[in-house]
Amino acid sequence: MFAFTWVGSALASCAATCACHACTFASKEVMRRSARLAYCALFMLAMVLAWILRDFAKPLIDKLPWIVHAGGGDPSERWYGQQAVYRVSLGNFLFFGLMALAMVGVRLKSDKRDQYLQHGGWFVKIALWLLFNVLAFFLPVGMVNAYGWVARAGSALFLCVQILMLLDFMVSWNDAWVDQEDNRLLWALLGITAGAYVGVVVIAGLLFYFFNPAGAGDCSLNISIVATTLVLALLVSAVSMSPYARNGSLFPAAVVSLYCSYLAYSALVSEPHDYACNGVGRKLTAASASTLVAGMALALLAVVWSALRAGSNTALFRLGLDEAGAVGGAGGASQPLVDDEEGRAFVQEEGTSAGLDGAARMTRGARTANEASAAELAPVTYNYAFFHLIFALASTYIAMLMTGWGTGADEKDFVDVGWGSVGVKLATQWATAGAYAWMLLAPALMPEREFL
Structure with missing residues (x-):
């Protein structure tokens, strides 16, 4: 009986050791x-x-x-x-x-x-x-x-x-x-663009409702944040459709507007939760x-x-x-080898002395x-x-x-x-709208320069 106990203990110890080694190997891999x-x-x-x-x-x-x-x-x-x-x-x-x-x-x-x-x-x-x-x-x-x-x-x-x-x-x-x-993709772009602008309007309405609650007193700061967000959306869209924007399009403008609306929401939610005008904050506190x-x-x-x-x-x-x-340059007659999905290596074919395509077989x-x-x-x-x-x-x-x-x-x-977070998010909102507007207008303002 003692022998069986000893053997069982030894086997359990070996199994534990193997499991530890397997886990260690797996984690390293x-x-x-x-x-x-x-x-x-x-x-x-x-x-x-x-x-x-x-x-x-x-x-x-x-x-x-x-x-x-x-x-x-x-x-x-x-x-x-x-x-x-x-x-x-x-x-x-x-x-x-x-x-x-x-x-x-x-x-x-x-x-x-x-x-x-x-x-x-x-x-x-x-x-x-x-x-x-x-x-x-x-x-x-x-x-x-x-x-x-x-x-x-x-x-x-x-x-x-x-x-x-x-x-x-x-x-x-x-x-x-x-x-x-593809007309289907163009219709999809149109649908996403319209949906983004609808989202901007809906978010603005919700922000007015939750961050200007009844009985909270003067919430002019929150109202100005929401109003400024709508103004930024209009300006970004107008710049995108202006004749000075060579590569302007409503789709990116709509997504930028939606992102600016999200930043406005994020800034308002970041207001201290004891601030009377932060209706969402009071609910989060509870x-x-x-x-x-x-x-x-x-x-x-x-x-x-x-x-x-x-x-x-x-x-x-x-x-x-x-x-x-x-890859260290790819110019000249020598081309780097490229592995295909099956792991086979190919080399650039060279002409033979008779002008025929070289198709010599590669040894293993x-x-x-x-x-x-x-x-x-x-x-x-x-x-x-x-x-x-x-x-x-x-x-x-x-x-x-x-x-x-x-x-x-x-x-x-x-x-x-905190108010610091509010300020940073509002600055990010303005920076996003400004960066997109600059990306559209820079080629027209500086035609002598090349833009990627």
Whole structure:
């Protein structure tokens, strides 16, 4: 009986060991093949950590005298939360910034940094990420407060990238459907355009209703925000249809108008929830804990998705991944090998001495060599340095998102609430409309210059 027990214990131990090795191998394989997913996981973990510490950092920071003594007197809960968020944001900013510097110049998959740094070395990278996040809590308050101003600038750049991506997406979508000369697609564009303008009007009506509630007193600020949004929609549409806009179209103008309406809604919702004119805020304050957690989780996921999308879209910014540079140039008689979907390698046919097409069969050894050569010449699918730079900027944006753009979190259970957030979103609204108008008018105002 004892022997059976011993054998069973040994088998269970072996099974557990094999399972651990299998899980370890699987996780390494996933991180090797899906590096962007792994970096997103680190970024999301940092956001959750910053969110938790923002509301519950006081017991931890109370044990760090070099931070508390700089707070002066009896620091408020808001001060503790802001310090915690800044330090987590700084740790991630340093990690992704260092990764961006390390990946500068990686164009081909044969570069050792692709294998060992971008897609490998996860134990070292996770240790480095932890180290940066811990060391940030040992920095003096003055240095962290200075980083707050860096975070403001980085957040502005992050929002500008989002605006450029939105404009590029809309124009590309419009051009792609128009160029196909398919009546069904043209009718679809017309329907989406009409739907977007209907959405602008409906959103304006809802904003007037919820953010100018009866008995709230003077809500002229909210009324002016909604009215300005409608004016921007009219101006953008008028510019798009003017004779000075060579590439103007109502479809992008309608989508820009709808996005500006969304920004107006987002700005109004970000008003302090004790503000009498914020009718939605009062309802959110009374919401259940699960509703609050779900709302905050959606807001954080939106930031992750925006960072991932922007970091992977290097074609828009043309950061060294052009066709000539990505594979070391394609000029002359020598063409790079290209693998088809079945993994076969093809070479450019050459004429024989008799002027006939050369159709000599490749031996198995030559084909294998050509496939290996093609793999070495394969370009990376996105700019690694730019990907990490976007996540570094997103780290600064998280610091501003959770602290009301440096004014401290106005309310414990919410993110992106406060007058600072309201101002930034309104500025983003104006910047979006202005960028689209400039994109249309710039070629007419400066005809001597070429615009892409």
